[in-house]
Amino acid sequence: xxxxxxxxxxxxxxxxxxxxxxxxxxxxxxxxxxxxxxxxxxxxxxxxxxxxxxxxxxxxxxxxxxxxxxxxxxxxxxxxxxxxxxxxxxxxxxxxxxxxxxxxxxxxxxxxxxxxxxxxxxxxxxxxxxxxxxxxxxxxx
Numbered sequence: 001x002x003x004x005x006x007x008x009x010x011x012x013x014x015x016x017x018x019x020x021x022x023x024x025x026x027x028x029x030x031x032x033x034x035x036x037x038x039x040x041x042x043x044x045x046x047x048x049x050x051x052x053x054x055x056x057x058x059x060x061x062x063x064x065x066x067x068x069x070x071x072x073x074x075x076x077x078x079x080x081x082x083x084x085x086x087x088x089x090x091x092x093x094x095x096x097x098x099x100x101x102x103x104x105x106x107x108x109x110x111x112x113x114x115x116x117x118x119x120x121x122x123x124x125x126x127x128x129x130x131x132x133x134x135x136x137x138x139x140x141x
Contacts, residue, residue, distance in 0.1 A: 018091070055120075056119075056123050058101055058117050059124050063131070084111045100119065
């Protein structure tokens with residue numbers, strides 16, 4: 001039954017340190033994308049092992065929401081140089097990727113980035129070269 005599926009999905013999320021609300025939202029977005037693709041006759045192909053294309057797409061769409069790791073280990077948004085931090089609930093909290101995209105900024109005692117994706121600086125530059133000529137340190141195609 002659906003309830004059993006939901007409970008086991010929540011257990012899986014807990015065991016794998018994944019936010020179940022985010023997984024539910026991702027599932028809804030996936031369903032919406034499938035419907036849109038079906039409506040326009042787009043053939044769906046699985047590329048489970050190739051996340052680079054998805055992350056490149058996100059870099060094109062969300063390049064204004066990029067943050068860069070600073071020499072002191074903190075992050076600054078590329079757009080306004082605002083000091084931000086990875087939210088403690090993120091799987092990337094203990095990692096220090098050079099560049100990330102964020103979906104949301106949460107202002108508490110600190111300004112936290114939520115819903116993160118690791119990206120390559122060159123992807124950001126390719127998405128908006130004129131914009132990033134002044135923003136990225138020494139990265140060009």
